[in-house]
Amino acid sequence: MQGVLLGEPAVQRRAMAKSITLLESTLPSDRMLADELLTGLLPHSGKSFRLGISGVPGVGKSTFIEALGLFLIAQGHRVAVLAIDPSSTVSGGSILGDKTRMEHLSVHEKAYIRPSPSSGTLGGVAEKTREAMLVCEAAGYDVVIVETVGVGQSETAVANMTDMFVLMQLPNAGDDLQAIKKGVMELADLVVINKADIDASAATRAEAQITSALRLLGMHGHPDHAHFDEEIWHPEVIQISALLNQGVDSFWHRVLKFKRLQLAKQKFEQRRQGQAQSWMWERIDAGLKQNFRGQANVKALLPELTQMVISGQVPASTAARQLLAAYQATGFPKN
Amino acid sequence: MAFTLADGKEYVKTAIAKGMDVDDFAGRLSFFWAVGMNFYLEIAKMRAARLLWCRIMKGFEAKNPKSLMLRTHSQTSGWSLTEQDPYNNVVRTTIEAMAAVFGGTQSLHTNSFDEAIALPTEFSSRIARNTQLIIQEETHIANVIDPWAGSYMMESLTQEMADKAWAIIEEVEAMGGMTKAVDSGWAKLKIEAAAAEKQARIDSGKDVIVGVNKYKLAKEDPIDILAIDNVRVRDGQIDRLKKIRATRDTAKVQAALDALTASAESGQGNLLELSIQAIRLRATVGEVSDALEKVFGRHRADTQKVTGVYAAAYDSAEGWDQLKKEINDFADAKGRRPRVMISKLGQDGHDRGAKVVATAFADLGFDVDMGPLFQTPEECARQAIENDVHAVGVSTLAAGHKTLVPAIIEELKKQGADDIIVFVGGVIPRQDYDFLYEAGVKGIYGPGTPIPASAKDVLEQIKKALG
Numbered sequence: 001m002q003g004v005l006l007g008e009p010a011v012q013r014r015a016m017a018k019s020i021t022l023l024e025s026t027l028p029s030d031r032m033l034a035d036e037l038l039t040g041l042l043p044h045s046g047k048s049f050r051l052g053i054s055g056v057p058g059v060g061k062s063t064f065i066e067a068l069g070l071f072l073i074a075q076g077h078r079v080a081v082l083a084i085d086p087s088s089t090v091s092g093g094s095i096l097g098d099k100t101r102m103e104h105l106s107v108h109e110k111a112y113i114r115p116s117p118s119s120g121t122l123g124g125v126a127e128k129t130r131e132a133m134l135v136c137e138a139a140g141y142d143v144v145i146v147e148t149v150g151v152g153q154s155e156t157a158v159a160n161m162t163d164m165f166v167l168m169q170l171p172n173a174g175d176d177l178q179a180i181k182k183g184v185m186e187l188a189d190l191v192v193i194n195k196a197d198i199d200a201s202a203a204t205r206a207e208a209q210i211t212s213a214l215r216l217l218g219m220h221g222h223p224d225h226a227h228f229d230e231e232i233w234h235p236e237v238i239q240i241s242a243l244l245n246q247g248v249d250s251f252w253h254r255v256l257k258f259k260r261l262q263l264a265k266q267k268f269e270q271r272r273q274g275q276a277q278s279w280m281w282e283r284i285d286a287g288l289k290q291n292f293r294g295q296a297n298v299k300a301l302l303p304e305l306t307q308m309v310i311s312g313q314v315p316a317s318t319a320a321r322q323l324l325a326a327y328q329a330t331g332f333p334k335n
Numbered sequence: 336m337a338f339t340l341a342d343g344k345e346y347v348k349t350a351i352a353k354g355m356d357v358d359d360f361a362g363r364l365s366f367f368w369a370v371g372m373n374f375y376l377e378i379a380k381m382r383a384a385r386l387l388w389c390r391i392m393k394g395f396e397a398k399n400p401k402s403l404m405l406r407t408h409s410q411t412s413g414w415s416l417t418e419q420d421p422y423n424n425v426v427r428t429t430i431e432a433m434a435a436v437f438g439g440t441q442s443l444h445t446n447s448f449d450e451a452i453a454l455p456t457e458f459s460s461r462i463a464r465n466t467q468l469i470i471q472e473e474t475h476i477a478n479v480i481d482p483w484a485g486s487y488m489m490e491s492l493t494q495e496m497a498d499k500a501w502a503i504i505e506e507v508e509a510m511g512g513m514t515k516a517v518d519s520g521w522a523k524l525k526i527e528a529a530a531a532e533k534q535a536r537i538d539s540g541k542d543v544i545v546g547v548n549k550y551k552l553a554k555e556d557p558i559d560i561l562a563i564d565n566v567r568v569r570d571g572q573i574d575r576l577k578k579i580r581a582t583r584d585t586a587k588v589q590a591a592l593d594a595l596t597a598s599a600e601s602g603q604g605n606l607l608e609l610s611i612q613a614i615r616l617r618a619t620v621g622e623v624s625d626a627l628e629k630v631f632g633r634h635r636a637d638t639q640k641v642t643g644v645y646a647a648a649y650d651s652a653e654g655w656d657q658l659k660k661e662i663n664d665f666a667d668a669k670g671r672r673p674r675v676m677i678s679k680l681g682q683d684g685h686d687r688g689a690k691v692v693a694t695a696f697a698d699l700g701f702d703v704d705m706g707p708l709f710q711t712p713e714e715c716a717r718q719a720i721e722n723d724v725h726a727v728g729v730s731t732l733a734a735g736h737k738t739l740v741p742a743i744i745e746e747l748k749k750q751g752a753d754d755i756i757v758f759v760g761g762v763i764p765r766q767d768y769d770f771l772y773e774a775g776v777k778g779i780y781g782p783g784t785p786i787p788a789s790a791k792d793v794l795e796q797i798k799k800a801l802g
Contacts, residue, residue: 011751013721014751017721017723091698092672093696093701093702094703095697096722097704100705100708106707106718114721117672117702
């Protein structure tokens, strides 16, 4: 912990890496140490701006984060990037390749980039990333970017741990807007249309379509509307070209405006307080589930009941009730 | 083949869009094929390509018959060369060279038999050259144009290849052309998936490679190889650069480079002409590309996320499932999966092997970090530390191992992470194994090492290092 807080750059980097590994560990003994570490780091955390960025593969997230990261470093910030890569559901393994597209940022002394495998459970990774953010903050990184591949569920997780959630889109995405889940669009504080240089008219079309979609969701206020409130942030849509490094400054300008408005209305703190609560509940859910699965009664019944549910002999709800009853019979065991 | 033709089509489209007449340049276009060990298929490939190129060029309304012709250079496959029992490679190269000649190549590069081990010696280069001379001057093979014409087998194979390739070319066209297909990573993904699949077929013994997975030698005798002193090469190159920088007219060079950047920005003028002007003034290739990068940005090869391909082709379950189980057990015992970083160090752009290994390791259940191309040992060590991997695997094919591998080990130590172990794969002469082991390398996996075997060894070494 001292290494994270006070270390020389090289020492700190290694201490951060080891801390995050500890947080990601699935061993119960490591979990105890991890909780101690978090308790120690907590007073030093919370001072960063937490930015979530999501989008489908190929939308240019990494290229954008590289451009943004370098822009922020030039302004005196220290930037940490936590990237979540999906693990294979078959082998459990993964390929983590984000740094290949952040060549300059990844070697900059004021940047820390850590890709993590999702390990198949998206809920689990959210929990670990949330904790890893605290490590980065304690080490003095004042902008923490959480990057995730858009696969539906992960956006919700990332939106629930960041101060601002940005959704990246391709210019042609407007054509199949239906494909974008309504739920994801509702999470977005800002929609960024990347690669606008490739086809300007398509980008403009996409901007119009997404803007009207946001408006349909009742989220995009319009200056002409009677009840438009300038003091409240309304999700916006902007065009950029990360490859040509165009639009990064205007992007950051929106982020700052968002932050200012959120702070003014105490929404910034409210959001974080809500997130801290859901963090607790996530951990309770995870702990209960782990305990449940590890309990002897449940272990004995689970394979057979699972098979019966699969084959249709027993309704899933009945199986669940039986398992819960078996679990309750011995109470919450210490393990 | 389909991708290459689609590439050519894209060039022609671009030139026409610039206002050129197709017949003014089409005759100068030239292709480049690699010719592998699938003898009949390689001949059919070149015949089919010629057929399709003619079809493509007619689509552009080329009038000059020369515009319809596909001119080509061929190179025998470096990939088919083996480190084991390497004299067999003379035979392989001969067969591939014959396929290229039967297929009607205009020019030919034959590989040296020791290229899976090191850079070629004078001796191995001479054999490679003589392979061509023998075909040309002793055999009469080159006296007949298209000797396979009329063979039912060859004609139907050619037709089949042409039809399949055409379907892919049309698919590329539907995506908006080859530039879009490359940009999206789709093309690279297809190639890498095919490579991973092939490797799995070899590792599982489905495809026979004599001396590698069948008829293996009990004992390999070392052969004479060319040793490269990387430090000297590098220093020599730096000296040359310094000399050039000192003797050229810096102001003129800068003006030429600025003109290049300005042209890239405005879209006016001929970039090639301006580049040549800059280079005539002794600007370096790096400076010219930097001048263009200012405007265009740099292409980043998309890191593939092919997974499952290797596992699907390697279905001989023996050993595979056992290893997967061991990796899962490791994850349970240690709290996370074994995590390795596969890296390419220095000026060595051969990354197919690294990609195949990464895919296979991920399929086995490793978490695999990919390093970018051309990484320095410092950058590589930093990435390994930041991501907190158990091991770094260095893939080296361009004779850089004797300097770069000790350098990464040194860097890891310097940055306080000597618990991260280092293993090496690629083209490494047996003579250098001891040197590398002494430098601290924990495993060396030459060409032909089945990936599951290397993965198993890496896992064991990681376990040992963790204690």
